[in-house]
Amino acid sequence: MTEEARPWASVMGSWHIFRKEILEVLRDRRAVFVAFVLPLLLYPLLYLWLGAIANLRDEKRPLSIGVAGAGDDFFVHLSGLNLKVERRMLSDIEDVREGDLVVLAHFEGARVTLYHRATDLWSREALRRLRVALDAYRDVRIFHRLAEKGRNVEPSRIAAIDPVDLSSPEARASTTLGKILPFLLVIILLTGGSFAAIDVIAGEKERGTLEALFVHPVDRKLVVRGKFFVVFAASFVALGSNLIGLLLAQGLSAFLGRPVDSLGLTQAAIPGPWVAIGIFLLTGPLALLTSGILILISAYARSFREAQTYLLPVTLLTLPLLLLAVAPEATLSSAVAIVPLANAALAIRELLEGRLTVVPFLIASSTSLLYAWLVLRNAQTLLLREDLVLGVEEPPGGSSLDVRARRALFFAGGLLGVLYFAASSIQSWNLLLGLTITLWGLVLVPALIYPWIVGSPFLETLALRTPSLRSLLLGPLVAASLVVLNAAYLGLQDQFLPMPIELENIFRELLLRHQMSPPLAVFLFVVSPGICEELLWRGTFQGELEPRARPIRTALWVGFFFGLFHFSIYRLFPTAAVGFVLALVRQRAGSIFPCMLIHATYNAMLCFGLEALLERLKEAGLSGLLTHPFTAALALCVLVLSIRALRARSLPVREMAGG
Amino acid sequence: MAPSIEAVGLTKIFHDPHSGGIVAASDISFECYPGEIFGLLGCNGAGKSTTLRMLSTILRPTRGVARVAGHDVVKDSLGVRRSIGYLSASTGLYGRLTPRETLEYFGGLHGIDKVKLRGRIDELLCLLGIEEFAGVRCEKLSTGMKQKVSIARAIVHDPPVLILDEPTLGLDVLVSSVMIRFVAECRERGKCIVFSTHILSEVEKLCDRVAVIHRGTLRASGTLKELRERTGKTFMDDVFMSLVEG
Numbered sequence: 001m002t003e004e005a006r007p008w009a010s011v012m013g014s015w016h017i018f019r020k021e022i023l024e025v026l027r028d029r030r031a032v033f034v035a036f037v038l039p040l041l042l043y044p045l046l047y048l049w050l051g052a053i054a055n056l057r058d059e060k061r062p063l064s065i066g067v068a069g070a071g072d073d074f075f076v077h078l079s080g081l082n083l084k085v086e087r088r089m090l091s092d093i094e095d096v097r098e099g100d101l102v103v104l105a106h107f108e109g110a111r112v113t114l115y116h117r118a119t120d121l122w123s124r125e126a127l128r129r130l131r132v133a134l135d136a137y138r139d140v141r142i143f144h145r146l147a148e149k150g151r152n153v154e155p156s157r158i159a160a161i162d163p164v165d166l167s168s169p170e171a172r173a174s175t176t177l178g179k180i181l182p183f184l185l186v187i188i189l190l191t192g193g194s195f196a197a198i199d200v201i202a203g204e205k206e207r208g209t210l211e212a213l214f215v216h217p218v219d220r221k222l223v224v225r226g227k228f229f230v231v232f233a234a235s236f237v238a239l240g241s242n243l244i245g246l247l248l249a250q251g252l253s254a255f256l257g258r259p260v261d262s263l264g265l266t267q268a269a270i271p272g273p274w275v276a277i278g279i280f281l282l283t284g285p286l287a288l289l290t291s292g293i294l295i296l297i298s299a300y301a302r303s304f305r306e307a308q309t310y311l312l313p314v315t316l317l318t319l320p321l322l323l324l325a326v327a328p329e330a331t332l333s334s335a336v337a338i339v340p341l342a343n344a345a346l347a348i349r350e351l352l353e354g355r356l357t358v359v360p361f362l363i364a365s366s367t368s369l370l371y372a373w374l375v376l377r378n379a380q381t382l383l384l385r386e387d388l389v390l391g392v393e394e395p396p397g398g399s400s401l402d403v404r405a406r407r408a409l410f411f412a413g414g415l416l417g418v419l420y421f422a423a424s425s426i427q428s429w430n431l432l433l434g435l436t437i438t439l440w441g442l443v444l445v446p447a448l449i450y451p452w453i454v455g456s457p458f459l460e461t462l463a464l465r466t467p468s469l470r471s472l473l474l475g476p477l478v479a480a481s482l483v484v485l486n487a488a489y490l491g492l493q494d495q496f497l498p499m500p501i502e503l504e505n506i507f508r509e510l511l512l513r514h515q516m517s518p519p520l521a522v523f524l525f526v527v528s529p530g531i532c533e534e535l536l537w538r539g540t541f542q543g544e545l546e547p548r549a550r551p552i553r554t555a556l557w558v559g560f561f562f563g564l565f566h567f568s569i570y571r572l573f574p575t576a577a578v579g580f581v582l583a584l585v586r587q588r589a590g591s592i593f594p595c596m597l598i599h600a601t602y603n604a605m606l607c608f609g610l611e612a613l614l615e616r617l618k619e620a621g622l623s624g625l626l627t628h629p630f631t632a633a634l635a636l637c638v639l640v641l642s643i644r645a646l647r648a649r650s651l652p653v654r655e656m657a658g659g
Numbered sequence: 660m661a662p663s664i665e666a667v668g669l670t671k672i673f674h675d676p677h678s679g680g681i682v683a684a685s686d687i688s689f690e691c692y693p694g695e696i697f698g699l700l701g702c703n704g705a706g707k708s709t710t711l712r713m714l715s716t717i718l719r720p721t722r723g724v725a726r727v728a729g730h731d732v733v734k735d736s737l738g739v740r741r742s743i744g745y746l747s748a749s750t751g752l753y754g755r756l757t758p759r760e761t762l763e764y765f766g767g768l769h770g771i772d773k774v775k776l777r778g779r780i781d782e783l784l785c786l787l788g789i790e791e792f793a794g795v796r797c798e799k800l801s802t803g804m805k806q807k808v809s810i811a812r813a814i815v816h817d818p819p820v821l822i823l824d825e826p827t828l829g830l831d832v833l834v835s836s837v838m839i840r841f842v843a844e845c846r847e848r849g850k851c852i853v854f855s856t857h858i859l860s861e862v863e864k865l866c867d868r869v870a871v872i873h874r875g876t877l878r879a880s881g882t883l884k885e886l887r888e889r890t891g892k893t894f895m896d897d898v899f900m901s902l903v904e905g
Contacts, residue, residue, distance in 0.1 A: 208751035
């Protein structure tokens with residue numbers, strides 16, 4: 001449809017929509033309170049609460065303890081611990097129960113028994129102070145024993161090591177803040193803008209107001225832009241509220257003369273003007289990106305609830321990227337500088353630590369802007385989709401899964417449980433036989449039986465249809481792109497979750513230890529997973545979910561379970577991503593055979609080709625080529641284009657049955 | 660006289676990845692003139708809403724052409740939207756805006772001059788009897804009041820064509836009668852109105868000409884008299900059943 005607008009009209013149109021949206025957001029008292037007012041109160045209240053907790057552990061409060069059977073030399077060590085000490089007998093144990101004493105320490109030879117009440121805060125505190133005295137007492141006794149035995153030990157030889165940190169409290173606090181603040185920033189931006197984002201598009205679809213809006217002469221792009229800036233403003237205001245809240249807590253801390261928290265964050269100096277400008281310049285593009293992501297979710301969802309269900313997994317997906325930024329060894333290399341969210345978070349951290357240089361700063365902020373623009377464009381395209389604009393008219397399955405889909409999820413979950421215990425037992429008994437039994441028995445048999453049990457059409461559920469030649473030709477290309485992306489991702493993951501060396505070389509170990517012949521290795525690691533795992537996950541599981549849930553949601557479920565199926569935290573994300581891509585392939589190609597081909601090729605490349613390729617590249621002095629961000633970007637482009645090029649076979653047109 | 664609405668062979672097929680395509684409307688053709696109420700009569704899911712959504716540019720036709728007030732629904736969608744007032748049972752209001760703010764917002768989208776818009780809003784609020792509630796948030800209004808605000812929203816720019824998709828659905832008798840009176844008044848002012856419903860009494864009361872749609876296809880169209888003559892039935896429900904089953 002022709003929806004062109006002149007530049008000035010475009011700005012005015014977006015402004016008109018922005019004004020109305022911001023008015024609506026500001027009139028929602030709950031949203032305003034949660035996103036903007038609560039953070040202002042939260043941090044000072046948190047400070048007071050933490051202060052109250054600290055008061056509870058006030059070391060100045062004298063505590064009454066009893067000591068039975070101790071020599072006079074022990075009492076010397078109790079001075080300065082603010083304990084009211086009385087010599088008692090073991091029979092006074094009842095006084096501890098009744099609360100007259102908080103602890104009774106009974107000395108019997110080399111053994112000391114501490115009678116206390118774990119349910120009593122002061123009893124626990126007295127126990128802690130007593131342990132300090134007991135440690136010192138023990139050290140002195142050891143020294144005297146050694147001296148008695150004729151060993152001339154200098155007291156300094158057994159003295160405790162006492163490290164002295166010369167960095168200032170402000171510098172220590174800034175380093176801690178550098179790790180925490182970027183993480184907080186992204187989470188606040190995502191949560192702060194989430195309500196506005198969901199309300200202005202998904203909420204409007206649900207209420208029918210978006211349909212009303214689109215029958216008026218307004219370009220849908222302007223609508224998205226107007227709403228996008230509302231989310232951006234809401235995110236930024238939420239961020240500002242949080243930062244003001246932190247500053248208020250800091251002011252309170254200075255006023256009361258007590259650090260606000262155990263990390264001493266409020267001792268961190270307020271950043272200088274250049275650092276503050278730098279943070280602002282990095283946070284701006286970051287907020288544009290998070291707002292774009294939120295708008296994209298909202299544009300894709302058909303209802304408020306559906307958008308909320310997408311928000312949690314998206315937030316969880318950002319966590320590995322943010323963990324990358326808080327890892328102790330993380331540095332803003334040119335590779336990391338193009339990773340969305342992690343780049344800005346790490347740049348802010350380096351800025352606070354005073355080690356950010358200009359080039360990574362520019363790359364990080366410009367790539368965040370680029371991603372924001374791409375995401376926004378995508379959101380605009382989504383709002384041109386008729387099925388997404390008319391939010392209330394959902395396809396089969398809609399936002400809630402029906403009984404059969406839920407049953408398929410239970411089946412997959414239960415099967416994972418069985419596989420976890422049964423497969424590991426069988427494989428620990430005999431690995432090769434165990435692998436064969438796992439794949440051809442425990443994986444394949446349930447995959448083939450399940451459709452029969454629930455009465456689903458067998459061939460259709462498993463997508464056992466003749467594939468198109470194009471889908472088969474594109475298969476190896478998809479597999480190769482996945483291998484490159486896998487290598488690039490694992491390179492990044494190594495910075496925050498390094499894979500143990502024994503897992504890295506597991507395949508070579510297996511081949512060597514079991515002296516496996518190449519045909520057997522191909523059968524076990526290439527053919528069997530390609531057939532059995534595909535028939536289970538892209539066949540039965542996807543086939544049962546697909547008619548009852550939206551395609552993208554189905555693919556996400558399939559990817560998630562496929563990731564879990566590999567039972568490894570180190571491989572969870574890459575295998576889940578492969579599972580997701582294979583699910584898309586089945587949807588686009590309409591057949592499971594291209595998935596089998598891609599899976600087998602992918603495994604063959606990982607098991608037999610990747611190591612040799614890395615060796616060759618190393619010899620040629622190109623060892624970093626495979627994991628270079630530009631290679632990964634190229635592989636991603638190839639993957640996206642290949643999947644787009646897959647076409648579903650033409651399906652019959654049928655009359656609308658009363659709908 | 661040139662028709663205000665001209666639909667020729669309008670077809671809409673929704674893509675469904677599992678079953679192929681679903682034909683929601685097939686080869687729908689009709690014309691509608693200024694000062695005329697044209698009724699689209701059909702059961703729930705017959706294809707009435709899909710047809711009206713194609714005319715109002717919310718949906719893009721898979722095949723066929725349609726012109727509204729001289730503008731092509733595909734090639735000049737903004738032109739069509741400037742010329743229509745669209746109201747359906749599913750279109751909602753912004754709960755946190757007042758009726759006045761709602762009208763200011765939609766009037767602004769049409770680029771109406773502020774002073775002129777203020778006058779137009781006062782006129783509409785008075786016409787529909789909602790001046791008293793002009794400053795109350797829409798979420799606090801009764802269903803009848805909300806429907807009146809929706810009507811005002813649809814006609815704030817005084818469009819020559821009105822597309823009303825089951826506007827009385829879910830309304831009580833009193834509010835329905837307000838709506839019916841409003842539609843009749845619009846005809847008196849020379850507007851072209853397409854009105855979809857499955858309530859036969861509304862058709863008999865309002866429509867100059869009627870098209871019966873069933874399972875996405877147009878089964879018959881004409882004046883009520885013509886349809887009665889064609890089917891040989893007197894009562895409207897018999898006429899409808901005869902056309903649908905025939």
